[in-house]
Structure formats: structure tokens, C-alpha cells
Amino acid sequence: MPTIVVHGGAGASKAYEDGCIAAAQAGMLVLRDGAGALEAAVAAVVLLENDGRFNAGIGSKVRSDGVSVQMDAAVMDSTGLLGAVAGLQTVRNPVQVARAVAATPQHLLCGEGALRFARQSGHPVFDAPNISSPARADGCDTVGAVVRDSEGRFAVAGSxxxxxxxxxGRVGDTPIIGAGFYAGPKGAVAATGIGEHIMRHLLAREVYQWLADGLPLPQALQRGLGMVDHKIDLGLIAVTASEAGSASNRDMPAWTLSAD
Known part of the structure; x- marks a missing residue:
């Protein structure tokens, strides 16, 4: 059964859950139109990037210089597609640029190279710092989606x-394979929280392996949360052939939607 799980960031307000519901519905619509898991995951994340309440796309936080916005994004699916960008500026939807990278022989582009690639791929200048957003000062961490489609393929996208x-120049876990995201033939996992702690554990890959070894999804997510001190914001979403769900040690807007 096609299923999508969406999150809006560990530590974000549960009041933003309507945004996750809308994103899950957008991804499900893509699945019903015949597209696969990866395109559905990207569609869900695009909607969250366009919602200024979340720390992604137009709601991205300003860096410590007070003016710069640098964004990261990644996509991966169980057929072998993989693409990520880091330190990307002046683009509205970084996850779409990551998707375009996945269609090339490369897997990760950063900084000026990522920006040049974005322009060559048709993404126009979008000056995010000039957007008036209530989330600009207190954005809400990562956004992400995991998907299972009707063919049994899995995908993950994050931004x-x-x-x-x-x-x-600081890069967190979001564009680092195995840390903030992972997808394979047994499922897909996305992490959210303090990237430095997620990276040191390669958390998404760890949780994926537990799932692949047969650990029930709720137990795998809780074990993942237990790898990091409870004082550290952390959340996880995952989908397998038979299960889907989310878990966090903080409030985290999230939504799971399965096809009728």
C-alpha cells in the first residue's frame, strides 16, 4: 500500500502539523498520478520548503553574519538514485536541485558549484533573506519525507x-548519506535534530539496518532516539514494506498517510 510519512522538524511546534498533512497529501497525489516514490517525496518536501513556518526553503534561518542563507537538501531511493546539495544559496527549492543532481553521475555538490548547477538546471535567483517570514528568527529545523510506492520502492527526501x-559553511546531517537520510530495498529513514550528533552515529543508516534485520519499526525508532542524549533534539521517520511511523524526543509535527 502506498504510504508517506512527513516531518517538520524535531522541536518544531505541533501547531504546524497542518503543513505536514498538506505535504503528505501532495506526495500522495503524485503517487496517485502514477509517479514513483522519489517524486512523491520531493513533492512533499517542496510544499514544506514553500511554507515559511519551517526551516527550509523560504523559511530558512539566517547564518551568524545576519544576512546569509545557506541551505542543504538530499534525495535517495531504493533503485540507486542519490543526490544532495550543501551550502546552496538563492534558490527557492533546494530539494529540486538535489533531485537534479541525482540524475547526474555525481552525488553531492556544494557551494558555488551547487549554485552554478542549479542555474544550469533552470532554477532562477530567489533571494530568500528578502522574504518576510515569521520563522526567519526561530526556524524549525529540518523537513523530510519517506515514501513507499505501489511497486514496493522506497525513497527519502530532506531539506x-x-x-x-x-x-x-556549516553543514549538518541533512545532505550526508547515512546520517540524515538513507533508503534501500528494505525501507527509508530520515533523521532530524542536531546534525553534529546525528552524523557521529550515522543514525539513519543504523536505523535502516535494524529495520532490514527485522526489528519492528517502533522499536527501531526508539532505539535510534536512545543513541543520543535526551537533552539533544532528535526525531526520526521511517517506512518499510509493512510499517510506517515517526518518533521524537521533542514535539515534532509529523503525519503518516496511506492510500485508501
Whole structure:
């Protein structure tokens, strides 16, 4: 059964859950139109990037210099597609640029190279710092989606405006394969929270392996949360052939939607 799970960031307000519901519905519509898991995951994340309440896309946080916005995003599916961008500026939807990278022989582009690729791929200049957004000062961490489609394929997509305050050039877990995201033949996992702690554990890959080994999804998510001190914001979403769900040690807007 096609299923999508969406999150809006560990530590974000549960009042933003309507945004996650809308994103899940957008992804499900893509699935019903015949597209696969990866395109559905991207569609869900695009909607969250366009919602200024979340720390991604137009709601991205300003870096410690007070003016710069640097964004990261990634996509991966169980057929082998993988693409990510880091330190990307002046683009509205970084997850779409990551999707375009996945269609090339490369997997990760950063900084000026990522920006040039975005322009060559048809993404126009979008000056996010000039957007009036109530989330600009207190954005809501990462956004992400995991999907299972009707063919049994899995995909994950994620996007973030980074932590605040953080220096120029800082990259968290979101575009790092195995840390903030992972997808394979047994499922897909996305992590959200303090990237430095997620990266040191390669958390998404760890949770994926537990799921692949047969651990029930709720137990795998809770074990993942237990790898990090409870004082550290952390959330996880995952989908397998038979299960889907989310878990967090903080409030986290999230939504799971399955086809009728």
C-alpha cells in the first residue's frame, strides 16, 4: 500500500502539523498520478520548503553574519538514485536541485558549484533573506519525507536552512548519506535534530539496518532516539514494506498517510 510519512522538524511546534498533512497529501497525489516514490517525496518536501513556518526553503534561518542563507537538501531511493546539495544559496527549492543532481553521475555538490548547477538546471535567483517570514528568527529545523510506492520502492527526501546561530559553511546531517537520510530495498529513514550528533552515529543508516534485520519499526525508532542524549533534539521517520511511523524526543509535527 502506498504510504508517506512527513516531518517538520524535531522541536518544531505541533501547531504546524497542518503543513505536514498538506505535504503528505501532495506526495500522495503524485503517487496517485502514477509517479514513483522519489517524486512523491520531493513533492512533499517542496510544499514544506514553500511554507515559511519551517526551516527550509523560504523559511530558512539566517547564518551568524545576519544576512546569509545557506541551505542543504538530499534525495535517495531504493533503485540507486542519490543526490544532495550543501551550502546552496538563492534558490527557492533546494530539494529540486538535489533531485537534479541525482540524475547526474555525481552525488553531492556544494557551494558555488551547487549554485552554478542549479542555474544550469533552470532554477532562477530567489533571494530568500528578502522574504518576510515569521520563522526567519526561530526556524524549525529540518523537513523530510519517506515514501513507499505501489511497486514496493522506497525513497527519502530532506531539506534544511541549517542551525541558528551557525557560521557560514556549516553543514549538518541533512545532505550526508547515512546520517540524515538513507533508503534501500528494505525501507527509508530520515533523521532530524542536531546534525553534529546525528552524523557521529550515522543514525539513519543504523536505523535502516535494524529495520532490514527485522526489528519492528517502533522499536527501531526508539532505539535510534536512545543513541543520543535526551537533552539533544532528535526525531526520526521511517517506512518499510509493512510499517510506517515517526518518533521524537521533542514535539515534532509529523503525519503518516496511506492510500485508501
Amino acid at each position: 534544511t536552512g541549517g542551525a541558528s546561530p551557525s557560521p557560514l
